Amino acid sequence: MNMREYIEEAESVLLHTYNRYQIVFDKGEGVFLYDMEGKRYLDFVAGIAVFALGYHNEEYDNALKGQIDKLIHTSNYFYNVPAVNAARKLKEVSGMDRVFFTNSGAEAVEGAIKAARKYAFLKDGRTDHEIIAMNHSFHGRTMGALSVTGNPKYREAFEPMIGNIRFAELNDMESVLGQVTDKTCAIIMETVQGEGGLRPAKENFLKEVKALCEERDILLILDEIQCGMGRTGYMYAWQRYGVKPDIMTTAKALGCGVPVGAFLMTEKVGKSSLAAGDHGTTYGGNPLACAAIEKVLDLFEKNHIIEHVREVTPYLEERLEELMGRHGCILERRGMGLMQGLVFDRPVGDMIHAAMERGLVIINAGSNMIRLVPPLIISKENIDEMIEILDDSIGS
Numbered sequence: 001m002n003m004r005e006y007i008e009e010a011e012s013v014l015l016h017t018y019n020r021y022q023i024v025f026d027k028g029e030g031v032f033l034y035d036m037e038g039k040r041y042l043d044f045v046a047g048i049a050v051f052a053l054g055y056h057n058e059e060y061d062n063a064l065k066g067q068i069d070k071l072i073h074t075s076n077y078f079y080n081v082p083a084v085n086a087a088r089k090l091k092e093v094s095g096m097d098r099v100f101f102t103n104s105g106a107e108a109v110e111g112a113i114k115a116a117r118k119y120a121f122l123k124d125g126r127t128d129h130e131i132i133a134m135n136h137s138f139h140g141r142t143m144g145a146l147s148v149t150g151n152p153k154y155r156e157a158f159e160p161m162i163g164n165i166r167f168a169e170l171n172d173m174e175s176v177l178g179q180v181t182d183k184t185c186a187i188i189m190e191t192v193q194g195e196g197g198l199r200p201a202k203e204n205f206l207k208e209v210k211a212l213c214e215e216r217d218i219l220l221i222l223d224e225i226q227c228g229m230g231r232t233g234y235m236y237a238w239q240r241y242g243v244k245p246d247i248m249t250t251a252k253a254l255g256c257g258v259p260v261g262a263f264l265m266t267e268k269v270g271k272s273s274l275a276a277g278d279h280g281t282t283y284g285g286n287p288l289a290c291a292a293i294e295k296v297l298d299l300f301e302k303n304h305i306i307e308h309v310r311e312v313t314p315y316l317e318e319r320l321e322e323l324m325g326r327h328g329c330i331l332e333r334r335g336m337g338l339m340q341g342l343v344f345d346r347p348v349g350d351m352i353h354a355a356m357e358r359g360l361v362i363i364n365a366g367s368n369m370i371r372l373v374p375p376l377i378i379s380k381e382n383i384d385e386m387i388e389i390l391d392d393s394i395g396s
């Protein structure tokens, strides 16, 4: 079958929950993707901030192949070596104490919510605890994660959500204080908002929220699913400010393509929240997924990924600022590190199609914003090529 025929069949067999671009990708190499017709695309999406190390990384591929030949799955009734190694390494890079592996980001958020509620329940026995989340946030599509997602458009048709969620404004301490009650058990936010428009939490705001949490024994949950794993020039974005969460979620680039996530917590939460029988997953933390995490964390260190992000970020920012200077229709640049957004005075759909025609894969975040979340290994040359294509695509 040719590309067009696959697309037609896809539309007849898959549930239509995405308006997909008319491309079938067939293989990847480094920062490039190739469609079924052999056309090359420079990739500034990385499978939505997933493929940090680029495609077809030989060491990563071999680690997976090796694990496939050995053992793929055991269940959580037993221990397995890759899970222990992955957890140890994740602890080291995050500074958190306890790890629970999941199969996706949304599930990591679900686990974080359960851990926070259980922690509060053990303290006072109440079952009406509240969680404060942020407007414009995105935490995933399962019911719990959706309930703390600050975008009514995603929630409306699926009401009722889980109860007792209140929303505040990111970077507005007054609005957070206005939602705090004696029932508040947790405050959840993305350290840098992703889908909701690439808005970083400000240092002062984070510090004030953290101080409030400490004062009232409220748990701070930071969702690092998109902004974590080196994307901002820090393994986890909160490390830039030293505002350590009580519970943290991570996923996307954690497995670099193998579906995996995790929620982590401090010992304080770990020893008085989820206990045996409280939470589980059949697949979570299986040997194949954990072999991927283990290798990803090894390669981050060995290939100096974070140092590389810090090196190319100023160049990317400079080139984006230049682009803004040339095009009045770009109103603002937002983001941090290799997580950048350009806000336009118009919908960006046509621009994205034009860029794809010219061999550049980019996506939006909201209707008027272009989002750039490339593999973390992009070079200055790749940035130049991206800018050139984007430059041509604007206004077309």
Ligand SMILES: *Cc1c(COP(=O)(O)O)cnc(C)c1O
Pocket: 104, 105, 106, 107, 109, 138, 139, 140, 141, 190, 194, 195, 223, 224, 225, 226, 227, 251, 252
């Ligand atoms: C993508 C994302 C999620 C959801 O992760 P899935 O793996 O799609 O379930 C949650 N939070 C943030 C910040 C994300 O970017």
